[in-house]
Amino acid sequence: MPVFLDATASDFESSFQTLLTAKREDSPDVDEAVTAIIADVRARGDSAVIDLTQKYDRLTLTPSTLQVSDAEITEAVAAIPQAEVEALKLAADRITAYHARQQPEDAHWTDQSGATLGWRWTPVAAAGLYVPGGLASYPSSVLMNAIPAKVAGVPRLAMVVPAPDGVLNPLVLAAARLAGVDEIYRIGGAQAIAALAYGTETIAPVDKITGPGNAYVAAAKRRVFGKVGIDMIAGPSEILVIADGDNDPDWIALDLLSQAEHDESAQSILITTDPAFGRAVADAVDARLQTLERRAIAGASWRDFGAIITVADLAQAAALSNRIAPEHLELCVADPEALSAQITHAGAIFLGQWTPEAIGDYVGGPNHVLPTARSARFSSGLSVLDFLKRTTLARMTPGALRSIGPAAETLARTESLEAHGLSVTARLKKLND
Amino acid sequence: MPVFLDATASDFESSFQTLLTAKREDSPDVDEAVTAIIADVRARGDSAVIDLTQKYDRLTLTPSTLQVSDAEITEAVAAIPQAEVEALKLAADRITAYHARQQPEDAHWTDQSGATLGWRWTPVAAAGLYVPGGLASYPSSVLMNAIPAKVAGVPRLAMVVPAPDGVLNPLVLAAARLAGVDEIYRIGGAQAIAALAYGTETIAPVDKITGPGNAYVAAAKRRVFGKVGIDMIAGPSEILVIADGDNDPDWIALDLLSQAEHDESAQSILITTDPAFGRAVADAVDARLQTLERRAIAGASWRDFGAIITVADLAQAAALSNRIAPEHLELCVADPEALSAQITHAGAIFLGQWTPEAIGDYVGGPNHVLPTARSARFSSGLSVLDFLKRTTLARMTPGALRSIGPAAETLARTESLEAHGLSVTARLKKLND
Numbered sequence: 078m079p080v081f082l083d084a085t086a087s088d089f090e091s092s093f094q095t096l097l098t099a100k101r102e103d104s105p106d107v108d109e110a111v112t113a114i115i116a117d118v119r120a121r122g123d124s125a126v127i128d129l130t131q132k133y134d135r136l137t138l139t140p141s142t143l144q145v146s147d148a149e150i151t152e153a154v155a156a157i158p159q160a161e162v163e164a165l166k167l168a169a170d171r172i173t174a175y176h177a178r179q180q181p182e183d184a185h186w187t188d189q190s191g192a193t194l195g196w197r198w199t200p201v202a203a204a205g206l207y208v209p210g211g212l213a214s215y216p217s218s219v220l221m222n223a224i225p226a227k228v229a230g231v232p233r234l235a236m237v238v239p240a241p242d243g244v245l246n247p248l249v250l251a252a253a254r255l256a257g258v259d260e261i262y263r264i265g266g267a268q269a270i271a272a273l274a275y276g277t278e279t280i281a282p283v284d285k286i287t288g289p290g291n292a293y294v295a296a297a298k299r300r301v302f303g304k305v306g307i308d309m310i311a312g313p314s315e316i317l318v319i320a321d322g323d324n325d326p327d328w329i330a331l332d333l334l335s336q337a338e339h340d341e342s343a344q345s346i347l348i349t350t351d352p353a354f355g356r357a358v359a360d361a362v363d364a365r366l367q368t369l370e371r372r373a374i375a376g377a378s379w380r381d382f383g384a385i386i387t388v389a390d391l392a393q394a395a396a397l398s399n400r401i402a403p404e405h406l407e408l409c410v411a412d413p414e415a416l417s418a419q420i421t422h423a424g425a426i427f428l429g430q431w432t433p434e435a436i437g438d439y440v441g442g443p444n445h446v447l448p449t450a451r452s453a454r455f456s457s458g459l460s461v462l463d464f465l466k467r468t469t470l471a472r473m474t475p476g477a478l479r480s481i482g483p484a485a486e487t488l489a490r491t492e493s494l495e496a497h498g499l500s501v502t503a504r505l506k507k508l509n510d
Numbered sequence: 511m512p513v514f515l516d517a518t519a520s521d522f523e524s525s526f527q528t529l530l531t532a533k534r535e536d537s538p539d540v541d542e543a544v545t546a547i548i549a550d551v552r553a554r555g556d557s558a559v560i561d562l563t564q565k566y567d568r569l570t571l572t573p574s575t576l577q578v579s580d581a582e583i584t585e586a587v588a589a590i591p592q593a594e595v596e597a598l599k600l601a602a603d604r605i606t607a608y609h610a611r612q613q614p615e616d617a618h619w620t621d622q623s624g625a626t627l628g629w630r631w632t633p634v635a636a637a638g639l640y641v642p643g644g645l646a647s648y649p650s651s652v653l654m655n656a657i658p659a660k661v662a663g664v665p666r667l668a669m670v671v672p673a674p675d676g677v678l679n680p681l682v683l684a685a686a687r688l689a690g691v692d693e694i695y696r697i698g699g700a701q702a703i704a705a706l707a708y709g710t711e712t713i714a715p716v717d718k719i720t721g722p723g724n725a726y727v728a729a730a731k732r733r734v735f736g737k738v739g740i741d742m743i744a745g746p747s748e749i750l751v752i753a754d755g756d757n758d759p760d761w762i763a764l765d766l767l768s769q770a771e772h773d774e775s776a777q778s779i780l781i782t783t784d785p786a787f788g789r790a791v792a793d794a795v796d797a798r799l800q801t802l803e804r805r806a807i808a809g810a811s812w813r814d815f816g817a818i819i820t821v822a823d824l825a826q827a828a829a830l831s832n833r834i835a836p837e838h839l840e841l842c843v844a845d846p847e848a849l850s851a852q853i854t855h856a857g858a859i860f861l862g863q864w865t866p867e868a869i870g871d872y873v874g875g876p877n878h879v880l881p882t883a884r885s886a887r888f889s890s891g892l893s894v895l896d897f898l899k900r901t902t903l904a905r906m907t908p909g910a911l912r913s914i915g916p917a918a919e920t921l922a923r924t925e926s927l928e929a930h931g932l933s934v935t936a937r938l939k940k941l942n943d
Contacts, residue, residue: 436934496768
């Protein structure tokens with residue numbers, strides 16, 4: 078049974094707080110193990126990676142079989158049904174079109190002092206993409222991570238994906254080829270993150286690492302942050318649906334379950350202005366849970382973390398949503414644009430009843446790598462910007478230096494940074510000579 | 511004596527590698543202490559912050575004196591010489607004008623399928639700014655951190671600055687007021703980061719923390735990352751000057767020294783096409799080191815980490831610069847724009863001999879919070895974007911869902927995510943009824 082809350086009740090605030098702060102994931106403290114693995118890979122390179130892969134993935138590799146060969150990829154891809162290849166292509170095309178619009182503009186201008194200012198964007202030279210193995214080895218995630226990097230112009234994209242007992246998902250390989258991944262290594266865990274960050278004899282180091290992973294991968298990314306750039310540390314997925322009474326309860330139930338089926342730690346919340354509709358959705362969820370393939374996972378998530386909140390009006394719904402700062406937000410109401418304007422924190426918004434969140438997972442175009450665990454308060458989904466960096470530019474003329482240099486001299490003096498001031502003074506002196 | 515290297519010599523590569531990988535900072539491992547401090551602040555709130563401030567800053571506070579009062583700020587600001595206030599204002603105006611251009615555009619469009627797509631930028635609700643105390647308590651850094659946040663539209667900006675023995679820098683308070691900081695707390699260290707991230711009875715939590723600090727502050731920021739957003743973990747500052755022989759050696763010497771005087775761990779490197787000029791700069795540095803106020807610090811930095819590299823041509827200079835990925839890069843050559851076009855990784859570029867790096871520290875306009883320690887390979891200076899987050903938007907029509915929904919169903923099936931597929935199928939079924 079999910080939690081039923083009434084936002085107009087007097088005890089709502091404390092129940093809502095409990096919901097907001099519920100710890101959904103037991104993150105084992107793996108820091109010590111990860112620190113040792115990273116040190117081992119730094120010290121022994123390929124040998125360490127090979128030993129750790131033997132240990133964790135029961136797979137015997139050599140330096141020459143670390144990388145998945147072109148022939149292997151071609152063979153795997155050839156066996157994929159055409160309909161699946163076509164669906165991947167449609168997704169890739171739409172994701173590419175959306176992300177191409179994110180490419181930011183360079184800027185240059187000359188101001189009143191005569192100074193020319195601006196900035197310039199350039200791609201990172203090499204990016205590493207972590208793809209989980211096993212159950213959560215999703216081809217769609219390969220597209221969502223690799224395409225923004227390629228759109229940004231990253232010249233080298235290296236992917237790592239563990240192959241437990243030697244097994245790789247052919248669709249993951251197909252998605253990688255489609256998205257323009259340059260190298261694929263069949264390794265995973267903290268050892269793969271260490272190899273990407275520091276390099277080995279066989280694997281050249283990268284500058285930025287993105288992609289989701291388990292507790293070891295997350296701890297390793299946190300550890301190598303600074304040596305390389307990383308994307309966010311992803312937590313379990315969540316969805317918030319705001320719906321009025323004018324919806325099909327079964328559709329909303331399926332939308333809630335499409336998050337719940339990801340993970341027992343996932344969270345699905347419905348906020349509705351119509352208590353009867355809320356009960357109808359709860360019934361529809363129960364009905365679907367009778368037959369859903371992943372009913373064990375989805376049922377546990379819904380039971381432990383699901384919630385149905387009734388509110389007085391949509392303004393109250395928006396206010397609660399902003400406190401939750403959901404990863405995914407569906408607005409199934411008569412005027413979703415108007416409600417959307419009241420939303421200040423959310424990873425992705427899906428407007429109207431014809432936009433199930435699952436569309437965004439695959440073919441909508443926007444990225445499905447989104448901020449979890451309330452981090453939409455301060456961060457954004459993956460984008461082209463994650464693979465670019467900005468260099469600022471400034472050029473003074475003698476006139477500009479004469480105009481603004483004295484202020485710099487003054488400020489340098491207040492900060493007791495004499496050489497800073499003198500570097501301006503020496504030039505101004507020449508101008509006045 | 512700095513290192514002298516000749517890029518055309520046969521043993522250059524190994525010497526350059528040594529220079530690239532030199533460890534300039536002994537980061538003490540303070541993780542354990544910081545973890546304890548954060549836990550203490552989370553458990554005891556104000557009381558913990560007050561106790562730790564007593565212990566580390568020898569300052570006795572109460573909940574009501576944690577915050578610097580308006581009257582205190584007014585009094586401190588009133589005593590500042592007018593020229594210094596004017597210089598701060600000029601700096602603030604120029605930094606504001608530069609950063610205002612960084613505000614990104616929202617986007618909305620409708621594609622061929624009939625889907626409406628786009629994104630929207632919104633500011634974080636509250637940002638926390640860490641300002642170091644003591645020697646490195648720089649008013650210019652207050653402007654550089656606070657102004658981008660205010661330009662982004664952050665409604666609440668809380669600043670923390672330690673006041674060892676009760677002492678605060680009046681110019682830091684003036685800069686905070688000028689930049690629109692809303693609250694100032696006289697606390698520092700890991701306890702201040704913990705208070706900003708988790709909140710106390712007196713200090714409301716923020717969503718994003720920026721600003722430089724010592725090893726404790728850096729470790730605390732790394733630790734709270736995820737609960738809140740953080741900017742980069744800053745290391746010691748560095749400058750690379752690429753100069754041809756047609757420069758005043760004293761100007762270049764001062765530019766090199768303006769980094770070296772920051773910190774004994776700072777690094778200043780000159781790359782020149784003219785060996786004789788390189789020697790002249792070395793002599794000029796030595797001459798300036800006779801009298802420079804901070805000659806002990808600057809001299810140690812130059813002795814331990816300074817380098818002068820002679821190259822065959824500017825193309826070689828650019829290639830070496832890209833491997834260094836410098837925080838600050840001065841291009842003192844005849845055609846700095848042409849050389850700039852060859853630079854792929856740098857935090858900030860200063861073009862031409864009339865643009866000493868110190869201009870960028872204060873009044874140029876671009877931000878002086880820049881990626882250190884080669885992290886310009888994957889990250890950028892502080893900007894308005896650091897205080898914004900992007901929400902992606904998608905709205906399907908029945909026609910759009912009919913067009914792209916089947917591909918989502920196919921991909922959901924390949925990923926064994928049945929509810930994802932069913933959420934599309936149920937809607938398509940309604941359309942086909």
